[in-house]
Amino acid sequence: MSFVMRTARADDLQTLYELAKQTGGGFTNLPADRKALEEKLVRTELALAREGGEVEDELILMVLENCTTGQVRGTCQIFSKVGQxxxxxxxxxxxxxxxxxxxxxxxxxxxxxxxxxxxGSTEVGGLFLHPRERAEGLGLLLARSRYLYIRNHRERFGExxxxxxxxxxxxxxxxxxxxxxxxxxxxxxxxxxxxxxxxxxxxxxxxxxxxxxxxxxxxxxxxxxxxxxxxxxxxxxxxxxxxxxxxxxxxxxxxxxxxxxxxxxxxxxxxxxAQDVTLGSIHDDGGEKHLIACGQRAEFRCTYGLVKRASNEGVSLDRESAERLAIEPGQSFTMVPRA
Incomplete structure (x- = not known):
């Protein structure tokens, strides 16, 4: 599986618009309106650039990217504090x-x-997956990546x-x-x-x-x-x-x-x-399927990976997922079992 969740960028506007047109209506958080989507991308950029740790009225728009083709095939959103x-x-x-x-x-x-x-609640919403990609647990990856983002930026969200x-x-x-x-x-x-x-x-x-x-x-x-x-x-x-x-x-x-x-x-x-671990080594076969994530704010990425429990030096991760997260032995990442 060559998919990774990442935060959205300004150049994702066209693909987000194409996704929005396929929702069939009723997706308030993903309107088929270029201006509204562009405003969401601007809000996301501002939120990702802020370094403070306070809870504010912000939007984090994320996308599911096929690392092989570069295509965006899904999206989801986090509103840090609604009703402001x-x-x-x-x-x-x-x-x-x-x-x-x-x-x-x-x-x-x-x-x-x-x-x-x-x-005052945090809201997770705007989840949409391209109809041709509704397999292999990608919907679960879309949904749970939001929770890992919240966990790894916990001070910026409420209860x-x-x-x-x-x-x-x-x-x-x-x-x-x-x-x-x-x-x-x-x-x-x-x-x-x-x-x-x-x-x-x-x-x-x-x-x-x-x-x-x-x-x-x-x-x-x-x-x-x-x-x-x-x-x-x-x-x-x-x-x-x-x-x-x-x-x-x-x-x-x-x-x-x-x-x-x-x-x-x-x-x-x-x-x-979820737990934070150190990457001890990289392997080429086998392992237990986990959601894995790393990076702060604009650098946040989340994908599926195959994890093997290793020695006290950390855990072992399959080569492809390590490359998708761009991490090397000695660096830390977050993992949680898929099930």
Whole structure:
């Protein structure tokens, strides 16, 4: 496998744009808009250039590169602290219980409340892998490389991390959730709202959305049926998040109703089980498959490698992965088992 994760550069704009056009819509963090993508690359460059250790509102855009061809075949993003430039809105699922003594009946009404509970969290998102590369664990490499980046720059992130999963989108590119709820207040289609949010932010939600809780029973059947469900293509991603240590506490996206997963950074499996080691030697065959990473900020790289436990002088790494990370014996790197 000749793939490596690295931080994005300005010259990745065209390939990111080509990837964005293949998402099928609903990927707010990866819009098919050159200007919006260029702004993300500028934000990434500024974040990678900053040397301080404080938590700030920053974006790290990463790409998956085929080292043989030089092609970018996937991407993902880390937002260090959401809700700083504009409010970070979610719907929270809740239940209101009421009892009628005269009827001798108890009513439990499910409700959606507009909240900003998740402000200040780190967010991982924008993960997209080219359809022709969805094999050999590359999706796992995309996802877990973000956690290794966070671990190796721990002082620049908080305690909580979230991941918004795309909700159900119909064949026409519309959202049953949007059509049944928010679309009634905004006079625009889901695609229009999604594109506007990707470029301008979601302050228009605060300006126009009613602040009172929404009774789910009052929504149409199509909207009710998809609340909290991921897009069919996102079910595997949801399972990966659950394996990593994320939970689903009942927050849903205000646009498409997809679930927002929540985790504690230090408890994520990748971060909790990763360790820093010294490269003692390089071998040409065998070994146990690990995710391996090295480098700070713009020099960060992550790939799969075959590791052998060696003597007290360090571990042994296969030659190809050592070359992909550009490390030599005596240098240190981070590793965590693939499984």
């Amino acid at each position: 430039s504009w409010p970070f809105y979610s719907y929270r699922l809740g239940v209101l219980t009421q009892h009628s003594r005269e009827l001798s009946r108890t009513f439990r009404a499910e409700m959606l409340s507009l909240v900003t509970d998740l402000e 909580r991390v979230i991941a918004e999963l795309r909700g159900v989108i119909d064949e026409a590119g519309g959202s049953p959730f949007w059509d049944g709820l928010a679309g009634r207040f905004f006079g625009m289609t889901f695609q229009e709202a999604d594109e506007f949010n990707a470029i301008h932010g979601n302050q228009f939600i605060a300006d126009l959305m009613p602040k009172t809780p929404i009774y789910i029973a009052m929504l149409n059947e199509g909207a009710r049926a998809v609340i909290g469900l991921p897009h069919p293509n996102g079910r595997a991603a949801m399972r990966m998040l659950e394996t990593e240590g994320f939970t689903n506490p009942g927050y849903v996206d205000i646009f498409d109703g997809g679930p927002t997963m929540v985790g504690q950074i230090n408890s994520l499996q990748t971060i909790a089980h």
